[in-house]
Each structure stands twice: as structure tokens, then as C-alpha cells.
Amino acid sequence: MQNVILKKSNKQISGTVNLTGSKSECNRALVIEALSNGKVKVENVSDAADAVLLAGILRSAVGSDQLAAVHGPSTIDHGPQTVDIGPAGTAMRFLTAYFAIQDNEVILTGSQRMKERPIGILVDALRELGAHIDYEEKERYPPIKLKGSFGQQTSKISIKGNISSQYITALLLIAARLPFGLELHIEGELTSRPYVEMTLAMLETAGIQHQWLDNVISITNQEFTTTSIHVEPDWSAASYWYAIAALADQADLFLTGLTPYSLQGDSVITEIMANFGITSQFKDGGVQLIRENKPFSHKIFDLKECPDLAQTIIVVCAALGHEAAFTGLETLKIKETDRILALQTELAKMGVKLIENNEVYQLDCSGKFIPDRMFINTYHDHRMAMAFAPLALIIPQLEFENGPVVDKSYPAFWTDLAKLGFEVQEVEG
Ligand SMILES: O=C(O)C1=C[C@@H](OP(=O)(O)O)[C@@H](O)[C@H](O)C1
Numbered sequence: 001m002q003n004v005i006l007k008k009s010n011k012q013i014s015g016t017v018n019l020t021g022s023k024s025e026c027n028r029a030l031v032i033e034a035l036s037n038g039k040v041k042v043e044n045v046s047d048a049a050d051a052v053l054l055a056g057i058l059r060s061a062v063g064s065d066q067l068a069a070v071h072g073p074s075t076i077d078h079g080p081q082t083v084d085i086g087p088a089g090t091a092m093r094f095l096t097a098y099f100a101i102q103d104n105e106v107i108l109t110g111s112q113r114m115k116e117r118p119i120g121i122l123v124d125a126l127r128e129l130g131a132h133i134d135y136e137e138k139e140r141y142p143p144i145k146l147k148g149s150f151g152q153q154t155s156k157i158s159i160k161g162n163i164s165s166q167y168i169t170a171l172l173l174i175a176a177r178l179p180f181g182l183e184l185h186i187e188g189e190l191t192s193r194p195y196v197e198m199t200l201a202m203l204e205t206a207g208i209q210h211q212w213l214d215n216v217i218s219i220t221n222q223e224f225t226t227t228s229i230h231v232e233p234d235w236s237a238a239s240y241w242y243a244i245a246a247l248a249d250q251a252d253l254f255l256t257g258l259t260p261y262s263l264q265g266d267s268v269i270t271e272i273m274a275n276f277g278i279t280s281q282f283k284d285g286g287v288q289l290i291r292e293n294k295p296f297s298h299k300i301f302d303l304k305e306c307p308d309l310a311q312t313i314i315v316v317c318a319a320l321g322h323e324a325a326f327t328g329l330e331t332l333k334i335k336e337t338d339r340i341l342a343l344q345t346e347l348a349k350m351g352v353k354l355i356e357n358n359e360v361y362q363l364d365c366s367g368k369f370i371p372d373r374m375f376i377n378t379y380h381d382h383r384m385a386m387a388f389a390p391l392a393l394i395i396p397q398l399e400f401e402n403g404p405v406v407d408k409s410y411p412a413f414w415t416d417l418a419k420l421g422f423e424v425q426e427v428e429g
């Protein structure tokens, strides 16, 4: 395994970054493409390993030569059909719904961590709709066997909204393909709401209409229209450049392809980072980040709608000694790792605490110190590596466990850092 040593000899950053396509948008576009019988095409397929893997699996499943030409290699083993989705949580959830309505039998499995990420809520919903699904190992967790022969039993189902919006998106993506459509009642609070809005907006681009009244989303059985879906650059990936700008003394960064009209909820990073003195100027072809010396102005961040930004923002606050509080972090415990525990463990290496009290997480920087070197464990979580990388602007030497972990969503992360003046060295781990 390769580790990465990261250094930055000064605190200035300037240059242009071309970010890859959004993992979230691309995953949705690929499922829509696969369900559309060749009518919908995806443009600007993301380089994110999770999206490349999903593209390969769907290409094999659909068996379309056209898709084969566009996307990466197949990962389906054509004996007993076992599909290994590795660490890709969104893809796991989307494929569960996708395969639930196909005729063939498929075993869907993933990495060790994937086997600890719950799927029971989605399986319950799909079973109620008429799917035949078994658990292969532990009840309510992958791997699962999808046995085909879907026969719709009902169109009205209820689903808990506060565990993962990915279950809801998975159901919405297949809704128009269900003979009687779908009337989805969301119980309780809806977490990660912008991701559901993104799903509905992308379905609309593909010709699928919906109705969303109070907590009920309805989609009738409908045909996709012939169209293409263009995947925007990834705003979650952009957040690491905002963090770098926030920790620099001088920053002049241009991120290409981003617009203020994104489907991605993580574009809220522009507003959040305004609290740290980073101004976003949208121009033709991208966004310019400018560092202004303004006092820090925010004390509580609610991140329920943008959970993937949590690590970025918490690490920036810790680095700057801002004792902010954070809410809406409940879902972080079931992501690539328990991100709360991972943050607490790694921030402790610079004397910073993240303390929970009644679902409010408070940073305590009273014991903060700047070590000469810091080793960052990454827990198979791309965002642990990328969120801690900006610390190279204040800590002389960082070493990251498992550099390629970033491939999951942003494979060019280390090379982009090198292009913009960071010293990046691969070493044996
Ligand atoms: O639908 C999506 O593309 C995603 C939804 C979010 O998950 P939750 O809904 O589980 O919070 C987010 O964390 C994940 O990275 C991508």
C-alpha cells in the first residue's frame, strides 16, 4: 500500500483546477441510462472509481455495445452472477433497486465495510413492492441475493427518511419502470434532502415527471425521453480547494466548469466558506476563489443537507482554532467509516477535541498544538484523506495512510495538489 507524504513550503496558492464529474450525478445518470433502453446518454462520465465501477456493472447488465464503448470494464463474473461493488455505498443502494426489478438472479456484495452499512430499510421497501431478496450473511446488511421475478404488489410504500436518502433515491430511480408506479411516503425527517431533489431533477431531464406533496413523492409508470445528461464537476471535490484557500495566507484559485446553478447540494460550500473569508466569483467557465481577510463569523453549522462537507469544514475550523458547533451529523457514522470517530481520533493528534452533547458536536481547541509531523489514518475513507490534506499549509509534514483511497471520488487529487505547488511523495506504507 502506498502512503503519501505531503508538504507545502509556503502559504500561497494559485492556479486552475479541472475537477472530475460529480460522483452523485454520474451514479444517477448511469442508472437512468441503463433503465432507459438506450434513450438516455451520459456525457462527462466521472473518473470517480465508484462511478467507473457502476458504469462497468450496468454495461454488463444491460449488455449494450454502445454503453460498452463509453464506459469501463465489466465487473460481473458470468458464472453465478456475483456483483462486487467494493466500497461504493450509493452504487450499492442504487443497484439493489435496479437488480430488484430485473429478471436474472444476482448476488450483490461489497467491501468489508459495505457489509457493515445497513440496507434493510431499502430491502423492506422493495420486498413490499414485490421484489424477492434474501440476505446472504447478516440480516439487513449486504451481501444480498436478488432473485428476479419481480411482480408488483403495491405502489404505496413508506420509508424512514432519516437514515440515508440513498434508499429514497434508489426507489425513485426505478419508479417509472414499475407497472403501477410509486407513491413514496417519507416518514419523519428527511436527511440529505438535496440529493433527493437532484434525483428528481435528473429524472425530469430524462422525461420522468413527479409530484411531491408534503411528505409524499409520486411517480407514475412513464417512458424516458431521448436525451443526454451532462454531469457537472463535483462540488464535494471542490470543497477541498475551498479549505485550502481558507488555510492559505493568499489564495487565487480557479475551479473550471462549476456554475451557481448546480444540482449538487454541496455547492452550498460557497456560502459556508464565505464565513471563512472566501469569496466565490462565478465567471464564464468556472468559479474564482478569492481570499479576503474577514473575521470568522459563524458559530453553528447544520450539515444535515450536506453531510459530505462535514469533514472538510470541521478540519478547517480545527486548523484555525474556531470553536464552532455542528449539527446534522448523525448519518456520518454509517458512511465509508464512522466519520465521527475517525475525526475525533485524527484531530486528537493536534490536541483538538470534537465533543458530542445531545447530537450537537462542539470543537474544543483549548489544547490545540501544531505538530512538526502528523500521520493521518484514513480508514478506507477518501474524505478523511482529502479533508486533512489542507493541513499541509500549517503542519510542516503530513503522511497519509493509503494515498489511493482518494480514487473513490477524486482520483486526480494528489496530482492536482502537485500541480498547484504541493510537494507530494509516494512512500511504502
Ligand atoms: O445520493 C447520493 O449520491 C449521496 C447521498 C448522501 O448519502 P446519505 O443520503 O446516506 O446521507 C451522500 O453522503 C453520499 O455521498 C452521496
Ligand SMILES: C=C(OP(=O)(O)O)C(=O)O
Pocket: 050, 087, 088, 089, 090, 091, 308, 335, 336, 383, 409
Ligand atoms: C458517503 C459517501 O459515499 P457512498 O455512500 O456512496 O459510499 C461519500 O462519498 O462521502
